[in-house]
Amino acid sequence: MAKINPDFAKEIFKYGNTDFQACYNCGNCTAVCSLSDEHNSFPRKMVRASVLGLEKNIQSSLDPWLCYYCGECSTTCPRGANPGELMMSLRRYLTASYDWTGLSKKFYTSKISELIAIFIFSALILVLFIFYHGPMDTTLTEQGGVKLNTFAPWKTIEIGDWIMAGLLSFFLITNVFNMFLKVIIKDKTVKIPLKLYFTELWKLIFHFATQWQFRKCNTKDDKPSDVKKTLTYWIMHWLLMSSYITLFTMIVGFLWWFQTDEIHNWWHPQRLLGYYSTLGLTIGIIYFSINRIKKDIEKSKFSHYTDWTFLVLLFLTTISGILVHLFRINGMPYATYYMYVFHLMVLFPMLMIEVPFSKWSHLAYRPFSIYFNNLKIAARKEE
Numbered sequence: 001m002a003k004i005n006p007d008f009a010k011e012i013f014k015y016g017n018t019d020f021q022a023c024y025n026c027g028n029c030t031a032v033c034s035l036s037d038e039h040n041s042f043p044r045k046m047v048r049a050s051v052l053g054l055e056k057n058i059q060s061s062l063d064p065w066l067c068y069y070c071g072e073c074s075t076t077c078p079r080g081a082n083p084g085e086l087m088m089s090l091r092r093y094l095t096a097s098y099d100w101t102g103l104s105k106k107f108y109t110s111k112i113s114e115l116i117a118i119f120i121f122s123a124l125i126l127v128l129f130i131f132y133h134g135p136m137d138t139t140l141t142e143q144g145g146v147k148l149n150t151f152a153p154w155k156t157i158e159i160g161d162w163i164m165a166g167l168l169s170f171f172l173i174t175n176v177f178n179m180f181l182k183v184i185i186k187d188k189t190v191k192i193p194l195k196l197y198f199t200e201l202w203k204l205i206f207h208f209a210t211q212w213q214f215r216k217c218n219t220k221d222d223k224p225s226d227v228k229k230t231l232t233y234w235i236m237h238w239l240l241m242s243s244y245i246t247l248f249t250m251i252v253g254f255l256w257w258f259q260t261d262e263i264h265n266w267w268h269p270q271r272l273l274g275y276y277s278t279l280g281l282t283i284g285i286i287y288f289s290i291n292r293i294k295k296d297i298e299k300s301k302f303s304h305y306t307d308w309t310f311l312v313l314l315f316l317t318t319i320s321g322i323l324v325h326l327f328r329i330n331g332m333p334y335a336t337y338y339m340y341v342f343h344l345m346v347l348f349p350m351l352m353i354e355v356p357f358s359k360w361s362h363l364a365y366r367p368f369s370i371y372f373n374n375l376k377i378a379a380r381k382e383e
């Protein structure tokens with residue numbers, strides 16, 4: 001018999017803001033959802049499971065990840081139960097349930113815990129710089145730039161980047177593995193043949209690279225303005241994601257090329273990639289912040305405090321990165337050095353909290369959920 005958690009509603013309320021208990025099970029939400037199909041029928045089933053407190057069923061379900069929060073279900077719900085926001089809350093809840101360290105749950109359910117973690121990670125960077133920074137050379141290079149690599153040699157910073165990337169990968173991979181155990185291994189209704197893991201792999205890569213499901217978040221009855229909104233949202237989301245991945249790749253894999261004292265021409269690939277990423281992040285941050293302030297699309301009507309922490313940390317990381325660049329090429333040594341330390345003091349907590357335990361982890365869980373879901377569908381067809 002399915003195990004019931006009578007306190008589940010109280011628990012899920014910490015992850016979002018929805019009156020899902022008002023649901024009277026009419027099914028309108030599932031009928032209008034453009035992403036629900038014969039293999040995965042949602043969100044009504046998830047609303048029902050939440051009302052009944054069927055925690056284990058929810059933890060082993062992929063449905064919350066297959067929802068891209070177009071909000072159609074919430075606007076259609078006759079009871080104002082806001083199923084779209086419930087699906088969002090369940091994604092946060094699932095992120096916490098995959099995380100074996102318990103940190104994700106702490107960050108999602110306690111503002112104080114998240115603030116303390118940010119403070120600790122920032123303080124760690126500050127202490128490391130206080131004790132180990134290089135000389136604050138105020139002489140400039142022949143091109144008139146700051147000698148940043150004297151103050152913070154890229155070889156030393158790179159070691160820190162690798163340690164950080166190793167930790168992030170370890171936590172994220174083990175959490176994804178935990179997801180795999182819950183949704184594939186514990187599902188006794190289907191057995192996945194080994195070859196499918198390989199033949200379906202391209203879907204994981206495709207959906208990670210394109211976030212294509214956002215494009216499908218429209219019904220045939222949608223007005224052109226709604227279709228345009230969906231397209232804009234998808235482009236913005238993709239811009240933010242690709243900018244972040246480009247920057248992350250450069251700081252972890254190519255710091256020797258990215259952090260130079262030499263000032264390249266503006267059209268040099270190093271600068272162009274830097275400009276693409278910072279511009280993409282800036283546009284994305286402005287777009288998503290305006291949406292959250294104006295609350296004019298369904299998915300931005302409610303903001304969990306972690307949505308704002310993410311945007312604020314990302315904004316501070318981006319703006320400080322832009323300032324480091326401007327101070328460096330304009331020959332302002334002290335401004336460059338202090339801003340560089342501040343940049344790492346926000347970058348480090350942003351990555352350590354958001355990648356394995358919070359918002360950025362959705363970038364992994366979404367394509368993996370599509371991949372796992374396709375494995376199940378393909379295996380059932382073969383049976």
Ligand code: SF4
Pocket residue numbers: 022023024025026027028029030044047076077078079080081082083
């Ligand atoms: S439309 Fe509203 S009331 Fe009807 S099943 Fe969905 S959540 Fe429940």
Ligand code: SF4
Pocket residue numbers: 029032033034035036042043066067068069070071072073074083084087217
């Ligand atoms: S928010 Fe959109 S995609 Fe998600 S369940 Fe509702 S209608 Fe479906």
